[in-house]
Amino acid sequence: MALARAGGAVRWWMMALMVAIILVGDVSSKSFESDDDDADEWSTKSDQHTAVVDLEHMLSEEDGFVSRSKLTYTGPKSGSLRTKRHVSVHVQQAILSSDDMVKFQKLIDSHGYYKLRVQSDVNDPNSEKVMASLPACLLAASNFHEMLRFHVDQHGHIRSIWYQTMVTECPPSIKLSGGKSPIVTSLTVDMESKGPKLSIEPVAKIEKEAQEKQQQDQQSFFKKYWYYIIGGVLIMSLLSGPEDDRGRGGARAAR
Amino acid sequence: MLAYQSFTLLACLICLPFVSSLYEDQAGLNDFHVQNIGKPTSLLFHPDPHKRRLFFATDLNIIGALDSKHGTILWRHSLGNEEINAIEYSGRFLASLSGRGKIVRVWNAADGVLIWDQPTNSEADDSRRDLKFSIRFADVNGDDVEDVIVATGNMVLVFSTSNGRKMWEWKSRKTNIKDAEILFADAKNVQVVAVDSNKVDRDPMVAKINSKDGSTIADFGKAIEGASKCDSVSSNYGGVLACLQASSSSVHFFKAETGKRWTSSVASQASKEAVSVELLKSDEMMIVRYVNQAAIVASLDEGTAKVLHTFEGQPGTLISYGSDKNGDVLVAQAQPTSKGLVLKSFHLKTKELVTNEIASSIWSKEENGSIEMMAVNPYVRKDGSGGLRLLLLSENYALTLFQQGSVLWERHEALAYITEAELVDLPLPALSHNELLDENVINSLNPISRLVRRCIADMTDLIDFLMKSSQLQTGASTRQRAAWDEVGVSLKHDMHGDRFGFNKILVFVTSPGMVFGMHSQTGNIVWKKFYGNDAILERFFLTKATSPDGQLECLVLGRSKQNSGHTFVAWMQPLTGAETSRKVLPVKVIQASLVPLLTQKHSYMVMMMDSAHKVHLLPDTPKTREAFRKRALHVVFYLVDKERSAIDGFGMREVGDEMRGEVIWTVAFPKGEKLLTISAQRMNEAIRSAGRVLGNRAVLLKYLNKNLLAVATATQERNERIGQADPVVRVYLIDTVIGAIVHTASHKDATGPVEIVQSENVVIYTLWNNKKQRNEIAVLELYENTKHEIMTAGEMMMYNDSKTTYTSHALDKPRVLSQTYITHTAFKTMAVAHTMHGITTKNVIAALASDQIFSIDKKLLDPRRPIGKPSPDDMEEGLMPYSPFLPVMPTAVLSYNRTILQLRKIVVAPARIESTCLMVAVGADVFFSRVTPAKAFDCLGDDFNYTSLVLSTLALMILSWVVSWFQAKRELSQAWK
Incomplete structure (x- = not known):
């Protein structure tokens, strides 16, 4: 049952990736618009701030982290009042060279992790690095199709990288074919969502009574005094009933 | 008629027990409350021994009084974060100075009622923790009523004791004044001694103030001419100031009342250097201590001090003194030895020296550590003879009162510093019947012998049951030692497990290095073990929680005291406290966790990572290493770095023969975003269902992720519209x-403190809404983002069975339902009531700011609560209409009228029956209780009236017999008609 479920998930991911590949083409990019109560205006190009930083990867301990491709962050300028938070992230497509592929094969053979990292503040190269990794075999098993989800904010902070592939289990053995291989990236941008607020704001009892009184004062004349009117009409009709009869009778007699 | 009357009487008798009381009698039946005070910083005996009062102030900022005869708490008050700087007793009053000398309070010494409190407006430097403050009772206006004099920094204030009215305030022109102490006070002048905060040496300076109006007679100036570079300074109530110059072995004196100055030589003790001088407060005597821990009691004579007695020195020796109600002083020395403890007391008036030896079974350095404080209470008996009470505070925070050399009482104040708590099941004796459940045994027997064996086993179990019942009734004298008990704890305590799983041993690890085993039924300490001599304990792991033979195992982990770079490990039997082995690893461990891999002894392994990221195993054997290596690729753990505001995830990498941790992910929060709190999922929490059935019979699939970590952060974010920073909690x-x-x-507009708790697919957290100025509690319920539909119960069961494993590599974002509510009070901490099978409602147990424990019905924290009128589906689902307020119902307060002081942690463990779980709340106090979130639906309560049941049954039987007898008689009489 678990396998069947895993298979279902793989199919779902495959479809998602196909759609993603069609959408992204050579360069992966994704934007995110976040809600903001205080703002309702669209940003313009002049309000945008763009930063390009290195997206680094590690294929071997000896080489350490080296630049894989460029990551372009676009977000609102600091201090802009046009705070509709339109943020986008682009990742340049990476290609693993033949040497890289040899190293990648070694990584797979040693059950190692393929790691990616980027600076957590796009405006500060000395900021903490945000890192994510995958068992190298998973990336190879997915034909180097990766899915990246960056958690960013409008100030240019990257908090985490959600790194996945369509494949969730490593095959027993993987032998990479020699030569270059492109890494196909599907990109998503995540931003923080608002925490829950009170569904009903409580009203103080005095305020509530004042509101009710105000509502009562604003009622129309008929709404306010309908029972007096109905009462009056009823009394009038009861009192006037016999006189009418007498009148009618008199009339009849006159006729 | 007679039969009717008899029946009425019987019915009344039967009903009587049901109307006896409501719930008050249940208090303390299934719970216990251990009240503690913390580590004393000040101890004052009441001079009258018949009052039996011992006043205290502790480092947990608790002030109060103990019964000096029994050690019980007479009264106590927690001052929260207000550090208690000084206390003083006089007549009916106890005065305290707290909050860095900023608040003075006067309490009724008898019952602890606050009489008044006043601010002092002290300007003491809050950043300096070494400052001293002084408070004293003295009559300064000559009305024969003592007033309260406070010296704080460069200020002196006098308050009326009766009503707290400030009589006058004096402030020195000098600001560089610290450690002010009242030297002398009478109706003419008040003299204060202090030191210069800018100088390294402690040369005393004295200021003289007019007692009538607080005007300056003389501001701070050098008290003793020619006495510079004092190594030790002391003063007494008689206004004598002493300054010890160690280099010349001389003590310079100054008498405040007369202004007389003189010098005494204390060069003795085989040329050992004197290190400190202490004047006896109520007598013109002094104690001079030497480098070799020896001490002399000497007079304050000019020239050469007259030595009254010399106490020999030993490492760890402590000397103190006290006076009885006649003012006679007794100096006592406590000296730890290899055989235990030697207590010596010297009476200054009679010159009598009394020596008491305490056996190591009562007090030993191994079990108690060093002596940290001693309070002496000499007293006069009715026959005029003298007695001595001596209170010792040991390194293990045990307060022991010795009276004439024997222990009168002992308090374990380390229980106020619990860092880890675990509930360990007491083993249930295996039934003879159980062997017939073994398939191998069944298959080896023919049907007849199987039947015979079964009958024998059942009879044996019945006899055992009857025997145990009689044993329980007869009490401790007939207890037999359990097979697993090598220490003998089962002879003193009821160490039998029960079928409902209520009998447990609560294992507490404390910061002073004490580890306790406490019985869950009685609250009595079953065993205790002190590790403070060897290590600073940090972690506790229950590596073997169950075993039919009772051979359980746990280990404590800490930093070695001999070498802070080394790690101390000790294995223990959690039921007896017996240590099985210990070792010191020459590595500095930065992370340790229990690995769900079993060793050959069926205990779990503990994995540790050192500062060089090398992984170590406990126990470290070739087999455990091999077993771990096979699973290493699936082991991932994380480290939270608050300084960097980052969390690092570690995976395993094989380097040669060893395993190393390598960082495989990092989540970094922006600079300035502070990590407030984290909450992980509970690994052994039982989950009943992977879906939630809605009112329309549709199912929401829960987003179940055991590896989910909830992290709360706080930061300030600039709001460009209003141009200022707003607090934000994420x-x-x-x-x-x-x-x-x-x-x-x-x-937005929210601040901490944030408390988070997770259970199944629910995350609950509290925060402070800065904009609305109120406490709020938010609930997030995570569901899978799937179109998967489950329409029948059968499908749900199949789904539950299939949902036993999952991979984070195929993780998707959850669908989040959320709601927020207002709470009338802040929550200090939270826990979830989880039970054996997870069927019972998982209520949230919260510690209120008022130090009470409150159970919140999960139905109130349901994000699906409808806003407005509930639909039929909502009603079918049992959803309550939304209300912004979370009600605090008095009946849901688990601690009823008790206050668990400084509550900070709640630990919950399931019992063996589904309805009940066990909760232990720790702070300064320890409170244990059973929790039944959906009432005790599967068992009869302890208060169930079995007698009434039997009587009712008997009454009904008699009644039916009487009725049938009358019926037969009536039928017979009718037949004759």
Whole structure:
């Protein structure tokens, strides 16, 4: 049952990736618009701030982290009042060279992790690095199709990288074919969502009574005094009933 | 008629027990409350021994009084974060100075009622923790009523004791004044001694103030001419000031009342250097201590001091003194030895020296550590003879009162510093019947012998049951030692497990290095073990929680005291406290966790990572290493770095023969975003269902992720519209296998403290709404983002069975339902009531700011609560209409009228029956109770009236017999008619 479920998930991911590949083409990019109560205006190009930083990867301990491709962050300028938070992230497509592929094969053979990292503040190269990794075999098993989800904010902070592939289990053995291989990236941008607020704001009892009184004062004349009117009409009709009869009778007699 | 009357009487008798009381009698039946005070910083005996009062102030900022005869708490008050700087007793009053000398209070010494409190407006430097403050009772206006004099920094204030009215305030022109102490006070002048805060030496300066109006007679100036570079300074109530110059072995004196100055030589003790001088407060005597821990009691004579007695020195020796109600002083020395403890007391008036030896079974350095404080209480008996009470505070925070050399009482104040708590099941004796459940045994027997064996086993179990019942009734004298008990604890305590799983041993690890085993039924300490001599304990792991033979195992982990770079490990039997082995690893461990891999002894392994990221195993054997190596690729753990505001995830890498941890993910929060709190999922929590059935019979599939970590952060974010920074609290849900943030909830205008708790697919957290100025509690329920539909119960069961494993590599974002409510009070901490099978409602147990424990019905924290009128489906689902307020119902307060002082942690463990779980709350106090979130639906309560049941049954039987007898008689009489 678990396998069947895993298979279902793989199919779902495959479809998602196909759609993603069609959408992204050579360069992966994704934007995110976040809600903001205080703002309702669209940003313009002049309000945008763009930063390009290195997206680094590690294929071997000896080489350490080296630049894989460029990551372009676009977000609102600091201090802009046009705070509709339109943020986008682009990742340049990476290609693993033949040497890289040899190293990648070694990584797979040693059950190692393929790691990616980027600076957590796009405006500060000395900021903490945000890192994510995958068992190298998973990336190879997915034909180097990766899915990246960056958690960013409008100030240019990257908090985490959600790194996945369509494949969730490593095959027993993987032998990479020699030569270059492109890494196909599907990109998503995540931003923080608002925490829950009170569904009903409580009203103080005095305020509530004042509101009710105000509502009562604003009622129309008929709404306010309908029972007096109905009462009056009823009394009038009861009192006037016999006189009418007498009148009618008199009339009849006159006729 | 007679039969009717008899029946009425019987019915009344039967009903009588049901109307006896409501719930008050249940208090303390299934719970216990251990009240503690913390580590004393000040101890004052009441001079009259018949009052039996011992006043205290502790480092937990608790002030109060103990019964000096029994050690019980007479009264106590927690001052919260207000550090208690000084206490003083006089007549009916106890005065305290707290909050860095900023608040003075006067309490009724008898019952602890606050009489008044006043601010002092002290300007003492809050950043300096070494400052001293002084408070004293003295009559300064000559009305024969003592007033309260306070010296704080460069200020002196006098208050009326009766009503707290400030009589006058004096402030020195000099600001560089610290450690002010009242030297002398009478109706003419008040003299204060202090030292210059800018100088390294402690040369005393004295200021003289007019007692009538607080005007300056003389501001701070050098008290003793020619006495510079004092190594030790002391003063007494008689206004004598002493300054010890160690280099010349001389003590310079100054008498405040007369202004007389003189010098005494204390060069003795085989040329050992004197290190400190202490004047006896109520007598013109002094104690001079030497480098070799020896001490002399000497007079304050000019020239050469007259030595009254010399106490020999030993490492760890402590000397103190006290006076009885006649003012006679007794100096006592406590000296730890290899055989235990030697207590010597010297009476200054009679010159009598009394020596008492305490056996190591009562007090030993191994079990108690060093002596940290001693309070002496000499007293006069009715026959005029003298007695001595001596209170010792040991390194293990045990307060022991010795009276004439024997222990009168002992308090274990280390229980106020619990860092780890675990509930360990007492083993249940295996039934003889159980062997017939073994398939191998069944298959080896023919049907007849199987039947015979079964009958024999059942009879044996019945006899055992009857025997145990009689044993329980007869009490401790007939207890037999359990097979697993090598120490003998089962002879003193009821160490039998029960079928409902209520009998447990609560294992507490404390910061002073004490480890306790406490019985869950009685609250008595079953065993205790002191590790403070060897290590600073940090972690506790229950590596073997169950075993039919009772051979359980746990280990404590800490930093070695001999070498802070080394790690101390000790294995223990958690039922007896017996240590099985210990070792010191020459590595500095930065992370340790229990690995769900079993050793050959069926105990779990503990994995540790040192500062060089090398992985170590406990126990470290070739077999455990091999077993761990096979699973290493699936082991991921994380480290939270508050300084960097980052969380690092670690995976395993094989380097040669050893395993190393390598960082595989990092989640970094922006600079200035502070990590407030984290909450991980409970690994052994039982989950009943992977879906939630709605009112329309549709099912929401729960987003179940055991690796989910909830992290709360706080930061200030600039609001460009209003041009100022707003506080923001964010709650992140992070998958700790791949380091992915799966959800974030951001709260503007909110601040901490934030408390988070997780259970199944629910995350609950509290915060402070800065804009509305109120406490709020938010609930997030995570569901899978899937179109999967489950329409029948059968499908749900199949889904539950299939949902036993999952991978974080195929993780998706959850669908989050959320709601927020207002709470009338802040929550200090929270826990979830989880039971054996997870069927019972998982109520939230919260510690209120008032130090009470409150059970919140999960139905109130349901994000699906409808706003407005509930639909039929909502009603079918049992949803309560939304209300912004979370009610605090008095009946839901688990601690009823008790206050668990400084409550900070709640630990919950399931019992063996589904309805009940066991909760232990720790702070300064320890409170244990059973929790039944959905009432005790599967068992009869302890208060169930079995007698009434039997009587009712008997009454009904008699009644039916009487009725049938009357019926037969009537039928017979009718037949004759």
